[in-house]
Each structure stands twice: as structure tokens, then as C-alpha cells.
Amino acid sequence: PGATQVQRARVDSEVRALVEDVTQELAHPWSAAVRRASVSRFDDLNDHLDRELARTDLGADRLPVWAGLVRILQWLLILTAIGSAVWMGLIVASDYFQIPDLRVPDWQGYPVPLLLLVGAVALGILLALLCRVLVSMTARRRARSADRRLRGAISEVTQQLVVTPVEAELSAYAEARQGLVAALK
Numbered sequence: 001p002g003a004t005q006v007q008r009a010r011v012d013s014e015v016r017a018l019v020e021d022v023t024q025e026l027a028h029p030w031s032a033a034v035r036r037a038s039v040s041r042f043d044d045l046n047d048h049l050d051r052e053l054a055r056t057d058l059g060a061d062r063l064p065v066w067a068g069l070v071r072i073l074q075w076l077l078i079l080t081a082i083g084s085a086v087w088m089g090l091i092v093a094s095d096y097f098q099i100p101d102l103r104v105p106d107w108q109g110y111p112v113p114l115l116l117l118v119g120a121v122a123l124g125i126l127l128a129l130l131c132r133v134l135v136s137m138t139a140r141r142r143a144r145s146a147d148r149r150l151r152g153a154i155s156e157v158t159q160q161l162v163v164t165p166v167e168a169e170l171s172a173y174a175e176a177r178q179g180l181v182a183a184l185k
Contacts, residue, residue: 008046015039015162022170030173037165045161052153058146064138070131077124084116 019038023031091113094102105112 011045012042015042018162019166022166026173030169034166034169034173037169038162040165041161045157048157048161049154052157053150056149056153058149059142060146064134066134070127070134073127074124077120077127080116081120081124084113084120087113088117 015038016035019031019035023034026034088111091102091104091111107115
């Protein structure tokens, strides 16, 4: 999509502010020349910005290393919970059908399948809470990185299309002034 009127107005306002800052001490013809130089490639500015911003890699397509480890751990917890739930179901079914000699291991008086089920669910909840913190930290870090990359791309384009022409005009002014000073000596 093309730039909106508000976006163009903001860019125009920033360019004007730059020109006003650097031309405060200049005579009107020179400040007008700097102003013309600042907008000389203004029509190309939006296209170049769009192109550079589109090319900027924000790193959003890469998963953090911890995400793969969490995924494996989540699957292990899910399989443990399902397996222990099935085991508990078999125990209940064997009691219902009165199947003798079904030994259920226990640990400190609690059946192991129940401990596995409760442990898997509890660890799953803790892992989810930990992941919220990790996702939040990763998102903030990636947002800062993306902001830095986007600002760098914007800086390159504005340097090339706005600042360099302004600097060239200011350099021409400095040369003309030095030439006049030398001629008057």
C-alpha cells in the first residue's frame, strides 16, 4: 500500500525540521537551495523506504532454541498423563470386573499411576507458566532487535536521499564562502 497522507506529512515535517536546523545561519537563497536539495529525491523516498523495510529481516521466522526443548518436554508430559490415565482406567476396570491379582505399584502408599498423572499435569502447568515468561522476554528482545534493524534501514535511505543532498548543498555553501573570503583578501 502507498503511504497515507498522514505518513507523508510526518516525513515532510521531519525533512523541514532538518532543513530549518541546518539553515538557521544561512542567507535566504542558500536556505532555499538547501530546502530544494532536501526534497529533490522526495518522490523516491517512499518507494525506497518501502523496499528497504520489506527487505529487512526481522528474525520472526526463527524459533528460539528453548522452544524446541519445551515442545519435546510437553509431548513427554502429555504422553505420561495419557499413559497414566489409561493405566488408572485399567485399574478401575479391573476392580469393576473383579479381576484378581492385578498388582499396582505404589510409592509411600499412593498408586504410581495416580502420582504420574498428577505429576505430569502439575509439571505441565508449571511449564506453561514458565513459557509465558520466556515468550514475553523473547518477544521484547526480538522487538528491540526488529526496531533497531528497521531504524537502520530508514537511516540508510534517509541518509542517501535526504541528508546527502543537504550535505552537498551545505558543502557548496562552505566552498563559496571560502572562495569569497579568499577573493576579498
